[in-house]
Amino acid sequence: MKKPKFSQRQQQALDLYVKLMRAGNRVTSSIHHHLQHDNLTHSQFAILETLYHLGPQNQSELSRKILKSNANVTTVVDSLEKKHLVSRMRSETDRRVVKVHLTSAGDEMLAKIFPRHVEVIEKRLAILTDQEQQQLAELLKKLGKG
Amino acid sequence: MKKPKFSQRQQQALDLYVKLMRAGNRVTSSIHHHLQHDNLTHSQFAILETLYHLGPQNQSELSRKILKSNANVTTVVDSLEKKHLVSRMRSETDRRVVKVHLTSAGDEMLAKIFPRHVEVIEKRLAILTDQEQQQLAELLKKLGKG
DNA sequence: ATTAAATATTTCGATATCGAAAGAATTGGA
């Protein structure tokens, strides 16, 4: 039975950290459910969504946008390619670069799924009032920097 | 170029979701750094920490506490066992149950690492004032339910 | 007591995820 003595401030930080992770987890798992319906993982969806809203992208750009390593993007794009939801094209102007495109099947899939995605998130976050959401957004924005 | 029309409220929920994930990611990666120092992953640390503070636990209890599947806990405990940081013991009273204990090496490791862990978190969250932290905790607590 | 349902763990097969190293192409100096 250890009783490490931490300051009040440290204890508060620890608790806050746990709450942050827990809240993220909960929201994520609501989303997980609806994605599973279409046999998509989070990362697969994140890439499809980026392409859907921003058009064809390099893999490095995708990596930056979805906050995952380049190596990981390679893997996930592989799996999306196997499902014929995206295709790769080597850039003509810079032959190191691989541009990833949505196929028409990928585009249709996103068109179908995205509205539901938004709904799920909105419903899940509706636990908070409008004002609370704005407050939370402020705080998270600040915390997300640094 | 798609321009899906979402309500103001939906747009706000989407943005908030992104901020939540991003903040979690950032804090997590600070922690990742310090754990890497001792060749521990997050899940490995989470299990060690639980045992350190709460004493020997069933794997299912660990699963509930660290918010991961039973299958995953089996894997992570395997890896901790290989490092001789924990040991398994079949319960005498209920032979389905496997109790996981810290070894003395595991205990020493935690005693060394945990204070640093707290410091890292405290420093990272110090971006927010005391009052902001309390506010954030309230909001996340509410969001984490439901 | 016997069987059915519930619980704890492991195994299996996918996919995710990382860091490091390797390979290919481009760019910026000297």
Next chain:
DNA sequence: TCCAATTCTTTCGATATCGAAATATTTAAT
């Protein structure tokens, strides 16, 4: 022009992570 540093992607070897199925054991209900 040529080489060194940089950039983009892939490969490799670990570990994480899940859901579903399989095992073993316990509990509950008849």
